[in-house]
């Protein structure tokens with residue numbers, strides 16, 4: 001799932017390609033993806049992309065009116081969810097993608113010269129990608145209720161948030177209403193660098209542990225942003241994987257201490273950690289993992 005570093009890279013890339021370009025047409029291949037009806041998606045045609053940026057894990061394509069006038073602000077907001085992605089093309093088909101088709105294309109935005117523009121795609125059968133067209137990004141309830149952006153937090157603000165929560169630190173870090181931008185993969189990485197157990201209780205962290213968590217949050221995310229900067233969008237996924245130390249590396253050696261990276265799995269997700277680095281050697285209960293090791 002794209003998190004802060006990937007969404008930042010996609011936004012930077014799309015901004016460099018699309019900002020300043022007039023939108024010729026928007027095709028919607030999957031109506032289920034579109035969460036708003038007013039303004040209509042057809043109202044984007046004739047407007048100009050002014051900028052592409054990020055709020056939390058949401059991609060914001062901002063537009064201003066074209067020569068024909070219209071709303072002063074209109075934004076196409078995209079949440080890529082687990083398997084969503086953006087693909088720029090100089091050779092888009094002018095034939096609209098089939099609505100309800102089985103292909104990966106959810107939305108197609110024609111902007112600039114004929115053939116130019118981008119597809120918003122989603123792989124797999126579980127369709128969770130979401131798009132909104134709004135006159136104000138706060139009209140998207142999930143954006144209006146986001147916590148502060150993770151990179152905007154000071155160490156003291158993070159300490160306050162932790163002190164007020166009895167949640168496991170792994171859950172707190174990934175709860176977008178509390179802190180925006182971090183998901184399952186980067187929270188695994190942050191906790192590994194901070195040498196914290198995913199199951200640690202947020203309000204019980206010591207001052208030293210809070211500082212370690214704050215420093216790890218910044219170093220992991222900023223390193224990833226720097227590494228992904230300027231990468232082709234198509235290469236972001238593999239580039240993200242090569243930077244990971246524990247996430248999705250179950251059974252492989254921890255790059256810091258050599259211990260075996262372990263996993264805790266739930267019905268629909270799993271996370272990874274290093275016992276030596278993070279839990280004082282303790283192996284967290286996981287039925288599936290213990291079955292694998294028998």
Ligand SMILES: [Zn+2]
Pocket residue numbers: 254255256257258259274275276277278
């Ligand atoms: Zn380790």
